[in-house]
Amino acid sequence: MIIVKIGGGAGINLRGIIGDLAELKEKFIIVHGANALRDKLAEDLGQPKKVVTSVSGYSSVYSDETLIDHMMMAYAGARNKRIVELCHQHGINAVGLSGLDGKAVQGVRNKGIRVYQDGKLKVLRDYSGKPEAVNRPLFDLLLDHGYVPVVTVPIIDEQNTAINTENDDVVRVLQKALHAETVVNLIEAPGFLENRENEGSLIKRIPSAELEAREGQVDGRMKRKMLAVRKLFEHGASRVIIADGRSEHPVAEALAGKGTVIE
Amino acid sequence: MIIVKIGGGAGINLRGIIGDLAELKEKFIIVHGANALRDKLAEDLGQPKKVVTSVSGYSSVYSDETLIDHMMMAYAGARNKRIVELCHQHGINAVGLSGLDGKAVQGVRNKGIRVYQDGKLKVLRDYSGKPEAVNRPLFDLLLDHGYVPVVTVPIIDEQNTAINTENDDVVRVLQKALHAETVVNLIEAPGFLENRENEGSLIKRIPSAELEAREGQVDGRMKRKMLAVRKLFEHGASRVIIADGRSEHPVAEALAGKGTVIE
Numbered sequence: 001m002i003i004v005k006i007g008g009g010a011g012i013n014l015r016g017i018i019g020d021l022a023e024l025k026e027k028f029i030i031v032h033g034a035n036a037l038r039d040k041l042a043e044d045l046g047q048p049k050k051v052v053t054s055v056s057g058y059s060s061v062y063s064d065e066t067l068i069d070h071m072m073m074a075y076a077g078a079r080n081k082r083i084v085e086l087c088h089q090h091g092i093n094a095v096g097l098s099g100l101d102g103k104a105v106q107g108v109r110n111k112g113i114r115v116y117q118d119g120k121l122k123v124l125r126d127y128s129g130k131p132e133a134v135n136r137p138l139f140d141l142l143l144d145h146g147y148v149p150v151v152t153v154p155i156i157d158e159q160n161t162a163i164n165t166e167n168d169d170v171v172r173v174l175q176k177a178l179h180a181e182t183v184v185n186l187i188e189a190p191g192f193l194e195n196r197e198n199e200g201s202l203i204k205r206i207p208s209a210e211l212e213a214r215e216g217q218v219d220g221r222m223k224r225k226m227l228a229v230r231k232l233f234e235h236g237a238s239r240v241i242i243a244d245g246r247s248e249h250p251v252a253e254a255l256a257g258k259g260t261v262i263e
Numbered sequence: 264m265i266i267v268k269i270g271g272g273a274g275i276n277l278r279g280i281i282g283d284l285a286e287l288k289e290k291f292i293i294v295h296g297a298n299a300l301r302d303k304l305a306e307d308l309g310q311p312k313k314v315v316t317s318v319s320g321y322s323s324v325y326s327d328e329t330l331i332d333h334m335m336m337a338y339a340g341a342r343n344k345r346i347v348e349l350c351h352q353h354g355i356n357a358v359g360l361s362g363l364d365g366k367a368v369q370g371v372r373n374k375g376i377r378v379y380q381d382g383k384l385k386v387l388r389d390y391s392g393k394p395e396a397v398n399r400p401l402f403d404l405l406l407d408h409g410y411v412p413v414v415t416v417p418i419i420d421e422q423n424t425a426i427n428t429e430n431d432d433v434v435r436v437l438q439k440a441l442h443a444e445t446v447v448n449l450i451e452a453p454g455f456l457e458n459r460e461n462e463g464s465l466i467k468r469i470p471s472a473e474l475e476a477r478e479g480q481v482d483g484r485m486k487r488k489m490l491a492v493r494k495l496f497e498h499g500a501s502r503v504i505i506a507d508g509r510s511e512h513p514v515a516e517a518l519a520g521k522g523t524v525i526e
Contacts, residue, residue: 101359
C-alpha cells in the first residue's frame with residue numbers, strides 16, 4: 001500500500017501524477033491539499049484568512065466558520081472533484097472522501113489558542129484540531145471493491161463538527177491504520193532542501209534514524225515536516241519520499257528515487 | 264426505500280429535515296441542490312452564470328468550465344459537506360457522493376445548443392447533459408453497510424468529464440435503479456400551486472393518471488417538473504410528495520400528507 005500525498009500548490013502537475021498512478025501495480029490511496037485554490041478563493045471573495053498569534057508567539061490560521069466553508073469549497077469541492085474526474089479519465093475508479101464522509105477521518109478539536117486581545121488574556125476557540133483515528137472498515141470496503149479513496153480535509157471532531165487540520169497529520173493516521181509501507185509526498189520543490197532558497201541543495205538521502213537529530217538543526221515549517229516524517233516511521237512506514245510534484249512524471253520519478261528518500 | 268430531494272434554496276430548513284430523517288424507520292438516500300449558494304458564490308466572485316438562448320427560443324444556463332468549478336464548490340463542496348456534517352450530528356452515517364465519485368451517476372453529454380451569434384448559426388457545446396445510469400453496486404455497498412448516500416451534481420459523462428445536469432433527472436435515475444417507492448421533494452413552496460403567486464393555492468392531491476393531462480395546462484419550469492414526476496411513476500414509484508422544505512418538520516409533515524401528494 002502506497003499513500004500519495006499531493007500538495008495543494010498551484011504548480012503541481014496533477015495530470016502527470018494521475019497518469020503515473022494509472023500505471024502503478026500496488027494499491028494506493030490519495031491524500032491531497034488545495035491551499036493555493038483556497039487562498040485564491042478567499043481573496044477573490046474578499047475574505048482572506050485570519051492569522052492569530054498565541055501568547056507563546058506561535059502564529060496560526062484562525063479557522064472560523066467562513067474558513068471551513070472555503071475549505072469545503074476548495075478542498076472537498078473543486079480540487080477533490082477535479083482529481084476524481086482526472087482519475088476516471090485515466091481508468092482509476094476514484095471516490096472522493098472528506099474526513100466527514102462516513103467519519104472517514106476523526107479528530108479531536110483544539111482546546112483554544114491563548115491570545116492577548118486589548119491587553120487581556122483570552123482563549124480563542126476555532127474549528128481546528130488533530131486527527132486521531134480513521135474509519136478503517138470504510139477504507140477496506142472501498143479498497144476491497146476496487147475503489148481508490150481520494151481523501152482531503154476537513155475532518156470530523158468528537159462532537160461531529162467539521163474541523164480544519166494539517167494534511168500531514170491526515171497522512172499519519174491513514175498510514176498507521178492502513179499499514180502503508182511507502183508514503184510519497186509531492187510538493188513544489190525537488191524534495192527537502194539544505195537551503196530553502198536554493199533548489200540545487202536537495203538532500204538526497206536521510207536515514208530514518210537521523211531524522212530526530214536533523215529536527216534539531218531546522219526550524220519552523222521544516223521542523224514540523226521532519227517531525228511528521230519521523231512519526232510515519234514510528235508507525236511502521238519503511239520508506240518516505242519527498243519529491244517534486246511539478247515534474248513531468250512526479251510519481252514515477254519519486255518511486256525511482258528522485259527527491260529526498262528517507263528509509 | 265425513500266428518496267428525499269432537498270432543494271437548493273436559501274430558505275430550506277436543513278436542520279429540520281435532517282432531524283426528521285434521523286427518526287425515519289425506512290431506508291433513505293438524500294439528493295440535494297445548492298442553487299442559492301452557487302448563484303451567490305458566482306456573484307461574489309464576479310462571474311455570474313451565463314444564459315444562452317437557442318434558435319428555437321429556449322433559454323438555458325451555459326455550463327462552461329467555470330460554472331462546473333462553481334458547482335463543485337457549492338454543491339459537492341460546501342452544501343454537501345454541511346449536510347453530511349448535520350447528518351452525523353443527528354446520528355445518520357452519511358457519505359457524500361457527487362456523480363463523479365465511483366461514477367455514481369453516469370450521463371451523456373448534450374450535443375450542443377444551436378444559437379445565432381453575430382448573425383451566424385453556431386453550435387455551442389457546454390458541459391451539460393442527461394443522467395442515464397447509476398453505479399448500483401456502489402449504492403448497494405454503502406446502503407448494505409449502514410451508510411446513507413448524500414448525492415449531488417455534477418455527474419460524469421461518457422468521456423469521464425464532469426457535467427451539469429438537473430437534480431430532478433438525478434432523482435429519476437436513482438429511483439429507477441434503487442426501486443424507491445416514495446420520493447419526497449422539498450422545495451420553497453407548500454407544494455405544487457395552482458397559481459405560482461399564491462401560496463394558498465396548493466394542489467393537495469393529484470392522481471398519477473392525471474399528470475399527463477395537467478402537463479398540458481401549465482408551462483415552463485412547472486411543465487418540466489410535472490414531466491419529471493410522471494417519469495417517476497413510469498419507473499415504479501408509488502408516491503411522490505412535493506412539500507415545503509421551509510417548515511419546522513419538512514419530512515415528517517410531507518410523509519403525513521402535507522403538500523402535494525401524487526399517487
